[in-house]
Amino acid sequence: MKILNLTLHHIRRSPFQSLVAFLTVFICFLILNSFIFLNRGLSSVLSYFETKPEITIFLKDGLDEATVQAVQKELAGYPDIKEIRYISKEKALSLYKEMNKDNPLLTEMVTASILPASFEVSAYNPKVLEVIAQSFSAKSQIVDEIIYQKDIIQSLLTWTQVIRTSSIVLISIFVLIAFLVIFTLIGMKITNRKDEIRISRLLGASKFYVKKPFILEGIIYGSIGSFFGFIISFLIIYNLRDSINFFFQPITFIYALTIFEPLLLLAEIFAGIFIGLSASWLGARRYIKW
Amino acid sequence: MEIVFDKVTKNYGPISVFKDLNLKIEPGDFIFITGPSGSGKSTLIKLILNQIKPNSGDILVDGKALNHLKKKNEIDKIRRKIGVIFQDYQLINDLTIEENIALILDIVNYPNAKRLSRIDEVIKMVKLQHRHFLFPSQLSGGELQRASLARALSIEPEVILADEPTGNLDPTNAWNLIKILQNINKKYKTTIIMTTHNMDFIESLDKKVIKLGKSEHENT
Numbered sequence: 001m002k003i004l005n006l007t008l009h010h011i012r013r014s015p016f017q018s019l020v021a022f023l024t025v026f027i028c029f030l031i032l033n034s035f036i037f038l039n040r041g042l043s044s045v046l047s048y049f050e051t052k053p054e055i056t057i058f059l060k061d062g063l064d065e066a067t068v069q070a071v072q073k074e075l076a077g078y079p080d081i082k083e084i085r086y087i088s089k090e091k092a093l094s095l096y097k098e099m100n101k102d103n104p105l106l107t108e109m110v111t112a113s114i115l116p117a118s119f120e121v122s123a124y125n126p127k128v129l130e131v132i133a134q135s136f137s138a139k140s141q142i143v144d145e146i147i148y149q150k151d152i153i154q155s156l157l158t159w160t161q162v163i164r165t166s167s168i169v170l171i172s173i174f175v176l177i178a179f180l181v182i183f184t185l186i187g188m189k190i191t192n193r194k195d196e197i198r199i200s201r202l203l204g205a206s207k208f209y210v211k212k213p214f215i216l217e218g219i220i221y222g223s224i225g226s227f228f229g230f231i232i233s234f235l236i237i238y239n240l241r242d243s244i245n246f247f248f249q250p251i252t253f254i255y256a257l258t259i260f261e262p263l264l265l266l267a268e269i270f271a272g273i274f275i276g277l278s279a280s281w282l283g284a285r286r287y288i289k290w
Numbered sequence: 291m292e293i294v295f296d297k298v299t300k301n302y303g304p305i306s307v308f309k310d311l312n313l314k315i316e317p318g319d320f321i322f323i324t325g326p327s328g329s330g331k332s333t334l335i336k337l338i339l340n341q342i343k344p345n346s347g348d349i350l351v352d353g354k355a356l357n358h359l360k361k362k363n364e365i366d367k368i369r370r371k372i373g374v375i376f377q378d379y380q381l382i383n384d385l386t387i388e389e390n391i392a393l394i395l396d397i398v399n400y401p402n403a404k405r406l407s408r409i410d411e412v413i414k415m416v417k418l419q420h421r422h423f424l425f426p427s428q429l430s431g432g433e434l435q436r437a438s439l440a441r442a443l444s445i446e447p448e449v450i451l452a453d454e455p456t457g458n459l460d461p462t463n464a465w466n467l468i469k470i471l472q473n474i475n476k477k478y479k480t481t482i483i484m485t486t487h488n489m490d491f492i493e494s495l496d497k498k499v500i501k502l503g504k505s506e507h508e509n510t
Contacts, residue, residue: 002396003396006393009384009385013384195382195383196382196384199380199381199382200382200393200397201366201369202339202341202369202374202380203369203370203374203393203394203397203441204366204367204368204369204370204371204372204394204397204398205366205397206363206366207362207363209397
């Protein structure tokens with residue numbers, strides 16, 4: 001009788017206990033995946049804001065060409081600047097019209113003269129933007145207003161951090177629960193099968209031989225639980241992909257399939273195997289004394 | 291496989307089962323161990339299997355002292371050369387008779403290709419052809435005893451330890467079992483150590499006998 005057959009036989013003999021172990025691992029990986037996809041989405045949101053012009057400097061009306069160029073030159077002199085875009089009054093008007101093309105009432109009374117010209121500045125290092133904001137705030141003779149997206153990013157960063165931390169805590173708790181459930185379950189099964197183990201030992205089975213079916217059982221719970229945890233969460237998330245992405249427009253919250261998903265599946269199966277293996281190995285070591 | 295008891299003493303609390311028991315079983319011997327209940331017949335089997343430890347003295351199996359084995363798995367290797375017929379059968383209840391035999395063949399790492407034919411062979415030998423797919427709970431005492439014999443024989447052991455193997459058999463089946471053991475002993479030079487109360491076997495067969503007395507041993 002092969003070890004795998006013996007293991008499957010053990011699983012069949014106590015289906016409800018086995019179901020509990022499987023479901024615990026399954027839920028653990030379902031939650032893990034949900035958080036992974038949520039984190040990926042939040043990273044997209046964050047990077048969207050990070051790559052947008054992070055500071056907009058609105059200029060006062062009536063500045064001559066030389067002053068505007070001097071401002072541009074000064075901005076370009078800062079380190080780690082990614083992009084500087086000058087939005088003239090005319091360009092501002094065309095952008096405004098584009099944004100409100102479905103609402104002619106909002107556009108017909110607006111002319112280029114009432115819209116301010118501006119500089120949109122993005123940087124690789126957000127600290128530079130802070131310096132720029134401080135420096136230009138003092139130049140009230142040329143600057144009308146400064147809009148700095150630091151607050152939005154800061155708020156997003158805080159939220160992302162909170163979600164990441166809580167996901168790590170929650171997943172750790174679930175991993176611990178899955179570990180303890182498999183550990184306890186294997187202990188119960190060993191106790192139920194102590195006669196079988198004792199007989200096998202008397203017939204010459206090594207300690208490892210009698211432990212093997214229980215260790216394999218843990219591996220089966222871990223691998224199958226993690227596999228289905230991934231597949232189910234993946235199916236749910238990708239079925240809702242269009243609706244979620246529509247909600248977050250123009251940000252792509254959930255990306256199309258890449259090599260990341262199969263790699264993630266593999267990594268999760270390995271993680272599931274590791275949880276099942278370590279819990280059942282420790283369980284077998286703790287309970288098989290004879 | 292030679293088995294030697296060198297001044298073995300075994301006590302269960304205040305009750306002394308053996309004191310300084312000396313015994314030598316040569317390879318190929320057929321030995322009956324007899325004595326009244328509580329004389330230590332099963333204890334002797336358990337000591338050979340290293341299931342229990344003596345209070346003092348050495349038990350040497352194949353030249354190795356069981357209480358001084360260097361490696362942990364050495365006792366497993368010794369047990370794999372011994373076929374055991376337990377008094378209470380010790381079959382695994384949720385495996386069929388066939389699966390019980392397959393399990394021990396897997397334990398001793400019997401060649402894969404020969405396993406099925408070996409199972410058939412021993413099942414036929416003990417006349418359980420129509421019972422091999424049943425679970426132990428579905429068999430009578432006599433059938434269980436024969437299933438236990440089939441399991442012991444399947445691994446082609448060097449030694450067979452049989453603890454009251456005829457206790458649950460009718461006279462015909464009991465003699466059949468004795469004949470099987472005799473054949474194995476004669477054909478393969480397998481050492482047979484059998485405990486029994488049945489004086490008919492002892493008197494009818496010209497075999498070595500170890501007679502154990504109650505509380506104190508006597509060795510003839």
